[in-house]
Amino acid sequence: MDVVSDAISTVRIGRPSSNRVGVSGRWSTRLAPYDGAGFHVVLRGGCRLVPDGGGDPLLLGPGDAVLLPHGAGHVLADAAADGAAVARAVAFEDWTAAGSPRPPATGAEEVQLLCGKYRLDRSRVHPLLAELPQVVHLPNRIGGDPELRFAIDLLGRELGEQRPGACIAVPSLLDLLLVYMIRSWLASGTTGAWSAVLGDEVAAAALRALHSDPAAPWTNDRLAAEVGVSRPTLARRFTSLVGRPPMGYLTWWRLTLAATLLRETEAPLAGIARQVGYGTPYALSHAFHREFGTTPGRYRAAAAATA
Template sequence: MDVVSDAISTVRIGRASSHRVQVSGRWSTRLAPYDGAGFHVVLRGSCVLVPDGGGEPLPLGPGDAVLLPHGAGHVLADGAAGADAAARAVPFEEWSGEPHGDGRDEVQLLCGKYRLDRSRAHPLLAELPQVVHLPQRIGGPPELRSAIDLLGRELDGPRPGGCIAVPSLLDLLLVYMVRAWLAAGTAGAWPAVLGDGVTAAALRALHTDPAAAWTNERLAAEVGVSRPTLARRFTALVGRPPMGYLTWWRLTRAAALLRGTDTPLAGIAEQVGYGTPYALSHAFSREFGTTPGRYRAAG
């Protein structure tokens, strides 16, 4: 596994959902804060997204995608919406989304959301801004555009195999949106982390086999640099030393396995690199403030 794949798979729970919206005329709808991540893609026309809390309205045009990785509440409204967009917004659950007017200003949207367990959020995802705007532009990520096009076609109507195709495309869409944000590299530490050859190689090794008997010396040899060089670059970029990061990641993986599987504690300890269930339980309690058994039962 690589860092991005692990970061997403560890927090994902349940299945994503999505649907296609077609509307015209004057309209405004509010989406309440959500314990997960939401997204919108403009297939046709234009609209405006107004974040909760008085944020600046974000105009959206054809092909634009927006990821709300922390489930922030917001308003979506027609492109001509003014300061009253939030005041006249209809709750999304009560909004019919049906076209009205003469159809000349028709807007088509893909809207969806992902369920996430934020208690296990990787810092890569935690540092994403409240709103990630991915505008359509020449030279943009072709894979993101392809996923959007395929998902739009699947949602046009029932098709054979759609129950498998749609969830798979939604998973791809999330990966491609996060990847596009990393590639833009406009803010945040993690674009720099994954852009540094030494640190990225060290992270790749740790995520590929977190249960291995890693030491600073072994990891430095794997990456091909001296131990002081690895420690200095890794700590400066990631914010914690390599073995500290490994301990945190092993326990985060253990938490995901406790909640997502019925694997016995001994099996989980073996998977994440602890010699005995007792050793894992001790480290887990120190990190999460509760025993593995209680953590699993609370899920």
């Protein structure tokens, strides 16, 4: 597994949801803060996105995508909406229940959107995802992000035509869309720390090794030999970029994987301990309590109660 795949898979829970909407004329709808991530893609026309908290409004055109990785509340409205229209925005659930979106009025330009959500467990967010901004705007550019464009086109068709197999195709395409949106952000020239981490040969190689086999008996010497650098070079480069030393990161990652297995499987604690590199259930329990402030058993019970 690579870092981006692992960062997503350990926090994602349940199935993503989405819908395709069409509306015209003057409209505005508010989406409340969400314990997950949201996204919008403009398939046709244009609209305005206004983040909660006084963030700068975004004008979105055809093909533009927006990821809200921390579930920030916001308003979607027609492109000409002013402050008063934003203030009058109807809750998204009420808006759809009342029959909106609606067919375009005669002569009016229809706006078509893909709107969706991903459920995330924020207790275990990887720092790569944590540093994403509140709003990630991915504008449509000629020749840019062809994979993202293909995923958007395929998802729009699946939601619009309801063809056989859509119940499997749509969730898979939504997962693919999330990966492509994060990839696009990483490749956009952002100054985020994890763009630098993944672009550094030493740090990236060390992370690939740790993520490929977290249960291996890693030491600083063994990891340095795997990467092909000296131990001091590994420690200096990794720590300065990632923010913690290699073995500190490994401990955190092992416990994050343990939490995922506790939530998503019924495997016994002894099996989970072996899978994430701990010799005994007691050793895992002690480390888990130190990291999460609770025992593995209580963590599993709480996760089951909220599933």
